[in-house]
Amino acid sequence: MTTRQPNAGLERLYRESGWTLRQFAQEVNRLGTERGTPLKYQQPPVHQWLSGHLPKDAVRPLILEALARRLLRPVTHAEAGFPSPEGSSSHPTTVEGLVDLGRQDMDPSRRSVLGAGLFSVALTVPGWPDVVGRMEARERNPKLRIGKSEVSAVRAMTERLSDLDDDFGGRYARPMAAAFLVNTVTPYLNADASSETRNSMLSAAAFLCYLTGWMAVDEGAHGRAQQYYVKALELAGAGGDHNTYCHVLRGMSVQAANLGHGTPAARLANAAAEAAPESTPRMRAFMAGQQAHAYALAGEKTNALTSLREAERAVNQAESQLGTFGGFSSATLAYSTAEVRHALGDARGSVDSLHDHFRHRDSSDMQRSKLIFSSLLAERQLQIGHLEAACSTWTSVLDEYPAIHSGRIDGQVRKISSLLSPYRRNSLARQTAERAISLTGK
Structure with a gap:
C-alpha cells in the first residue's frame, strides 16, 4: 500500500498567501460564483489538496487564479503541483x-x-x-x-x-x-x-x-x-499598428478596473502609456485618465492625482483640436474624475463629478454609457443619503432600460431592489424597487 505524498508546491503557495484553510476555501468559492459555477468548499477539501489529493479539473484553474490574485503574480500548474491541462502542448x-x-x-x-x-x-x-x-x-x-x-x-x-x-x-x-x-x-x-x-x-x-x-x-x-x-x-x-496595440492594452486596464482589480489595472494602463508611439495631448489624456483611475483603485493616491492633473492639462490642450483620441473629451475626463474620487473614498465629490459628466455629454456619446453612468450616479447619491435624487435617477434608467441588451446594465438594475430594501417604508423607494423587479424578475 502506497502513502499519498503531500503537495509541497501547493503547501508552499498556501503558506505564502497567509490564508487560513477557511479563507482559501472561501476565495475558491468566490471565484466559482464569478465564473457562474457556485461552489461550497470548506476547510476539509483544502486540507486534502495540501495532503496530495488532486482537485477536480474544473477547480484547478480557480485555485491558481485565487493564488495569483492573492500573491499578485502568475501561478502555474507546475508551481502548484498540478499536472498540465490536456492539450496544453498545442499552440494554435x-x-x-x-x-x-x-x-x-x-x-x-x-x-x-x-x-x-x-x-x-x-x-x-x-x-x-x-x-x-x-x-x-x-x-x-x-x-x-x-x-x-x-x-x-x-x-x-x-x-x-x-x-x-x-x-x-x-x-x-x-x-x-x-x-x-x-x-x-x-x-x-x-x-x-x-x-x-x-x-x-x-x-x-x-x-x-x-x-x-x-x-x-x-x-x-x-x-x-x-x-x-x-x-x-x-x-x-x-x-x-502601434496605436491599436496601445488602445487594446488600455481597454484591458478598463476591464480590470471595472472588476475592482486595481494593481493589474495600473500595470496595464502603465504598459499602454509606456508603449504609446506618440505624445499628443489627445493620446496623453486618453492614457493618463485611465492611469488615474487604476492608481486610485490600487490605493496609490499621489500617483492617481498626478495622473488626473496630467489628463486635465492634456484635455485643455486638445479641446481646440478636432476630436480627441479614443473619444476622450471633457465628459470623459469628468467621469474619470468621478471614478478617482470614489475610489479614494470621496463619494460626494464623485457625485459632483458625475453631474459634470452629464453636463458635458453631447449627441455623440453612447446610450449604453449613459445608463451605466446614471446607475453609478444613483448608487452614489444613495450612498451620501440623497434617497429621492437616487430614485429619480434610477427612474430615468428604468425608462430606457428595456431597449438596451447589456449584461453590465442588467447587473446594475438587478441591484436596485436590494440597495433600496432598507428604505421600503418610503413610497418612492418602494415603487422604484418594485419597478426594477418587474423589469428584471429579481
Missing part, C-alpha cells in the same frame, strides 16, 4: 486561434457556457517587441486577392457593429461580430495582397477583434474578452 496560430474563438461565439444558445471563462489577473500580455511585424507563416489562398476596398469594407462594418453595440448592447451585436470575423475577415488574412494592404487588413482585424472583446466585457464574459484582447494585440503587432 493567431489566425487558427481566432477562428476557434469566433466559431465558439457565433451561437447565442451557447452563451451561458462560453461566459463561464474566468478573468485572470495574471494573464500573460505580449509586449510590443514580441508581436511587432510577426505572424506565423501560412499557406496563402491564390484564389483570393484583396485590396483597399476589402480593408475599407472591414473598417466600415466594424463601425456599424460598434454603433449597434453602443445603441443596443453587446448581447445582440457580439454574435454578428464573431460571425463576421470568422466568415469574412479571417479568410482575408490568408488572401494574396500587397504588403501595405496586408498590414492594413491586419490592423482592421485587430480593431474588430478588440471591439468583439469589448462586447464580451459588456456581457460579463470576462475570460472570453481577455482571449479576444490578446488576439487583438497579436494582430495589431503583426500589422505594425
